[in-house]
Amino acid sequence: MVERGSGVAVWRQIGEQLAEDIRNKLYAPGERLPTEPELAAKFTVNRHTIRRAMSELEQLGLVRIEQGRGTFVQEHAIDYAIGRRTRFSENLLNQGVLGYIEVVACQSLRAGDIAAHLGLARTASLLRVQAQGKAEDRCIDVSEHYFDEARFPDFAEQVRERRSISRAFAHYGVTDYTRQWSRITAALPTPEVARLLGQPKTRPILQVESLNVDGNGTPLQYSLTRFGGDLVQLVVASDTP
Incomplete structure (x- = not known):
């Protein structure tokens, strides 16, 4: 042999x-x-x-x-659409894959630059929810989501229960929201991100920084999502409703 x-x-x-x-x-x-x-x-x-x-x-x-x-x-890469309405579970379900969110950790903090993205005072209390995006049982992304803690005080618990950010928003009466902007870059993962993605530290990831807003244009969610570069193919969709 x-x-x-x-x-x-x-x-x-x-x-x-x-x-x-x-x-x-x-x-x-x-x-x-x-x-x-x-x-x-x-x-x-x-x-x-x-x-x-x-x-x-x-x-x-x-x-x-x-x-x-x-x-x-290794499975074939999943096409992940980024557009006006970007929904994790729907993206995967469209390809016949069950997708869901698992909360890894959450904490209250103050971060002036992120608060500014959310239209809040720099001293405002933010809620950071760290999560894994799963396709079936496979982790395809590691993410950090930031919210106005005063508006969404127990958002992490809602995501844990519903395994979906969209369904957690619905709990607060936010039935629709849109992506205001996305910024896509390539980077090397931190040791922790590599561990959660189950990949070597030397393999690049795709990082998406984004901001979602409600129907009135009020910022809802600032996120940093790191996708396994060989697990996901990002598809930038047109901004049609």
């Missing part, structure tokens, strides 16, 4: 064989690969060699490694 003394590292030969198997569809998108012990036995190598090969495949974006679950073939 591998040729020792060929001048090509054994771990690289294993990685190339597994990459070829993935490209030839021997393993389907989302399928879990054999475990490290199984692959070590198959190629007659130690687990460290298998781990090195898997790390290379992860760097190439062919697999994702989930701690405690195993190594999975």
